[in-house]
Amino acid sequence: MNEITLLAIAIAVAMDASAVSIAAGATLKRNILYYGIRAALFFGFFQGGMALAGYLVGEAGSVLIASFDHWVAFILLLLIGGKMCYESFQGEGHERDAGITSLFTLTILAIATSIDALAVGATFSLLNVEIIPAVILIGVVTFAGSIAGIWAGRKFGGYLGDRIELIGGVILIIIGIRILVDGLFL
DSSP states (O other), X not given: OOHHHHHHHHHHHHHHHHHHHHHHHHHOOSOHHHHHHHHHHHHHHHHXXXXXXXXXXXXXXXXXXXXXXXXXXXXXXHHHHHHHHHHHXXXXXXXXXXXXXXXXXXXXXXXXXXXXXXXXXXXXXXXXOOHHHHHHXXXXXXXXXXXHHHHHHHHHGGGGGGGHHXXXXXXXXXXXXXXXHHHHHO
C-alpha cells in the first residue's frame, strides 16, 4: 500500500473524531487548551490503538469482530448523542462542555469514534501493511484533525447559538447510524 493511500485512509478514519471535536470546541467554556489537547490525544491514541488491535485480531481471525463492531459503535454514539441532545434542552444555568471534560465520556467518545479503525486494522493484516508506521500516521492525523476541529468549533460555533450541543448530539447519532448502515449493508 502506498503512502498516499495510507494517508487517505488515515484522514477517513479521523473524520468522526474531527466532527466530535467541532461540537466540543463550540461548547467548551473553560480550560479550552487543556481539554482540547487532552481530547485530541485521546482521539489520536484510540484511533491508532484500535487500528493496532484490529491488526492483531485480524491476524487471529477478523470474522469475530466484523460481525458486531458496527452495533457497538452505533449504541455508544446513540447514547452519547442522545445525552447531548437531552442536555441541550436543560436551560441556561446548566454548564456543558460537549462531554469532553468528563474523562469517562471522553473515553466512550474516543472508543466509539475509533471502531472503524478496528476494521481498518483488520484489513491491514490481510494486506500485509507495515502496521507501526500506519498506526502512527493514523494517530497523528486524528490528533491534528481533532485539534483543527476544536479550533473550528471555537471559531465558528458561536454562529450556531445555544443549540450547538443539540447539533453535536445529532451529528453523533448520524455518525452512529452511518456506521451501522455501513456495517449492515456494505
